[in-house]
Amino acid sequence: MPIKRWSFSRELALMASISLTSTSIVSTAAVGDFADLIFTNAKIYTVDTSKPWAQAVAIKDGRFVYVGDNEGVEKWIGSKTEKVDLGGKFVLPGLVDSHTHPGMSAVYSEMTTMPFTDLTGMPYTSRQDTVAWLKKFSKENPDRTAIVAGSWRVADFGPEGPNKRELDEIVSDRPVILMEQWGHSQWKISSALLRQGRRRTWWC
Numbered sequence: 001m002p003i004k005r006w007s008f009s010r011e012l013a014l015m016a017s018i019s020l021t022s023t024s025i026v027s028t029a030a031v032g033d034f035a036d037l038i039f040t041n042a043k044i045y046t047v048d049t050s051k052p053w054a055q056a057v058a059i060k061d062g063r064f065v066y067v068g069d070n071e072g073v074e075k076w077i078g079s080k081t082e083k084v085d086l087g088g089k090f091v092l093p094g095l096v097d098s099h100t101h102p103g104m105s106a107v108y109s110e111m112t113t114m115p116f117t118d119l120t121g122m123p124y125t126s127r128q129d130t131v132a133w134l135k136k137f138s139k140e141n142p143d144r145t146a147i148v149a150g151s152w153r154v155a156d157f158g159p160e161g162p163n164k165r166e167l168d169e170i171v172s173d174r175p176v177i178l179m180e181q182w183g184h185s186q187w188k189i190s191s192a193l194l195r196q197g198r199r200r201t202w203w204c
Helices: 008-014 070-076 102-109 127-140 164-168 190-195
Strands: 037-040 043-045 056-060 063-068 082-085 147-152 176-180 186-188
Touching: 037 070, 056 070, 063 070, 102 176, 127 147, 127 164, 127 176, 164 186, 164 190, 176 190, 186 190
Parallel strands: 037 082, 147 176
Antiparallel strands: 037 056, 056 063, 176 186
């Protein structure tokens, strides 16, 4: 028998990133208090070390109200309950990555925003914009011991990417680190690379 299709929102309810602990398992339903959705005949990993596996779950109002065997979930089935037979398929609670970079907080707290980047909505025309900005900014801020700014776009630099020599021609007395738009790359001057212990920088 083919598995019945269900809505995306209900699928999210099943895959919610929670630990299905024994304290969250409800074994009985009040009279007339039935689940909106149940899954049966599954191999469900509960993330509960005392009861790591289950066959069925019941969901009501977006929350798990039962985790256990096929027989126990029957009491949660009402006339409007949607039933899905998973046919022995594996179910794992959702792995939700908020994708934070705590280590970058210090960098961004000191970062100067270039006036022509996507962060400000002003047009960005070429890599020369970055070079011209750095030349002007470094002259206007001689007391800065380092320049940390952003951002530039990888797509504007072609397959060869940015090169430290372009920055070396502008600033020679302090480190310069220019952040890429998505924070995955940094364009650095030679002095910044040397301070990080990168002595062989001929490839940059």
